[in-house]
Amino acid sequence: MSSEIDSAQLLSRASELIDLAKAAGADAADAVVVRSRSRSVSVRLGKVEGTESSESDDFALRVFVGQKVASVSANPGFDMKTLAERAVAMAKVSPEDPFVCLADAERLAKSYPDLDLFDPTDVPTDDLRETALAMEAAALEVNGVSNSSGSGASAGMGGMVLVTSHGFSGSYMATRFGRSVSVIAGEGTKMERDYDFDSRLYAADLDAPDLIGRRAGERAVARINPRQVPTASNVTVVFDPRMARGFVGTIAGAINGASVARKTSFLRDRMGEQVLKAGLNVTDDPLIVRGSSSRPFDGEGISGERMTMIEDGVLKHWFLSTSTGRELGLPTNGRGVRGGNSVSPTSTNLALEPGDISPEELIASVGTGLYVTELIGQGVNMLTGEYSRGASGFWIENGKLAFPVSEVTIASNLKDMFMRLTLANDIDRKYGVASPTIAIEGMTLAGS
Structure with a gap:
């Protein structure tokens, strides 16, 4: 993995896309480039089952013509003028959406913090293989473990470049390293399966392979009979x-502004009311240094802040993007994530305290x-x-x-x-x- 990720060229191309969209008749536009790089190795019973490597820079242009919007995407090498003209043509024949828009210009991040999300460590494929083998071996050494479902290790990076027609230009990258192993304990009809894993932004923060393997084996053996x-x-x-953690994810889904706007959340009419047991707090913070889901700005160019979504059991906030907030009559709180021609709200570093x-x-x-x-x-x-x-x-x-x-x-x-x-x-x-x-x-x- 390269220790230096130069986003200048991607920012330049995104800016050019915006200019071409405006020239083609768009009233406003934003362009996103989602960059990803990954390598992974999977093994089973001491043999390599697969080695995968992927790289992509996916461009997406969203254009607005009045209250009409369209989005197109492409891989590197596309003709930018053609792409911009196609997007504007699509927008002109799209139905109007009264809520879709760019974020308010005064809300855009003028600067944003370095959250230490990028680890320049280059983990060779051979090291990934040895890690996967070591995890599996440690799990198989646990007394009672009878077979392996496989073990894997991965290293990658992902991030985004965002440029808008009303003044935002920014980018960030985050790395991700992972280790996982799954094994079977017992024999015949009494077999039980379990697993363990770790995932971190920095390779040095990962749990040791033998520890992950041993935990997986012990979990599986404990389930026998x-x-x-x-x-x-x-x-x-x-x-x-x-x-x-999955249960807390359910809480997040119930207070997602998109679900509230669609009237698909059972908490949609409970703002300001007690929804959790008194004394309990749910927080969300996109700006944690080295946080797993941290981001210096959201999919609209807004820096979010730490929020107590549920305080002392009382519901205080929905997760909001600009369009979802407009639908609910509220300002965005910087939780927007870009997807296709829309931006939807989601949590960041979410915690049930x-x-x-x-x-x-x-x-x-x-x-x-x-x-x-x-x-x-x-x-x-x-x-x-x-x-x-x-x-x-x-x-x-x-x-x-x-x-x-x-x-x-x-x-x-x-x-x-x-x-x-x-x-x-x-x-x-x-x-x-x-x-x-x-x-x-x-x-x-x-x-x-």
Whole structure:
């Protein structure tokens, strides 16, 4: 991976695209170049299964003619004048959209911080292969592991160049390094699978291969000989941090302005009301140095700020882009992400802020319940809040993990679940969504 990424040429081409669009009849325009570079190696049972490498610079031009908009995309080498003329011609015959527009000029970032998102470390393909092999070997050494589902290591970078017709020009790049391994424990009909992984912006921050492999093997072995438990109501379910992150993602989806505008969120009428248990806070911060989902500006050229989306359980903000904000009568909060001819809001570094007790203390306080380490299916209705998903994990007995459990379903309504959360203090902020271990009282468990 090159230690120096020169975006000057891409900025120049994007600016030229804007000028050509204006000359072709556009009232306004923006141009984006999404740059990506990646290498990965996958292995299984000590042999390389695949080596992949990819590079791309994808151009997208969005043009506005009055309240009509169109977007076209192309790879390097395209004829810019033809592309600009085609985009304007498409816009002229498109239906009007009363909300689509560029961000207000006064909101554009005049400067933006260096968030230390780029690691110039060049990881050779041979090193990726050796890392993948080492992870798998460590996992297979765990007593009880019987097979491998594969191991992989990757290195890459991604970023964007953005130029608008009303004064914004900027770019940033971020690197990404990853390691993962999945193995099988047990034999015959009693086989169980589990995995472990790590993903960081800086290669030196990654967990060691043998540690990742050992954790994957131990997780798989712990699941051998699962039992079923009887159906019960009013069960306390504890989500381990891996599953809890997905649950926090559900919270983010419910407070996304696009869902609110479409009336597809069960929280759409709850602004200013208590939606989480009192004392709980959900934060979002795009400006964390070396943050997994940090960005110095969003897809419209606006620098976002740290926000407490839910404060003391009370809903304070939606995630907003300019067009979504206009539809809801609110200003953008710099959460826009470009996609095709639209900009949609999304979270950045999202966190359900932790509680004060250790996960061991939290589990002990439950007494009897279910500790979930895997969820199956997509049984979440964001319109009504109904929640029903297959689950596996461990039964909690006398405040401790007692035996593995599988083939159960947990169900409730997110409105109730949000009000019954208890949080541990073990938050890990290395990913774009962060959550501690969480316990949710009063769920229904469908078992044997």
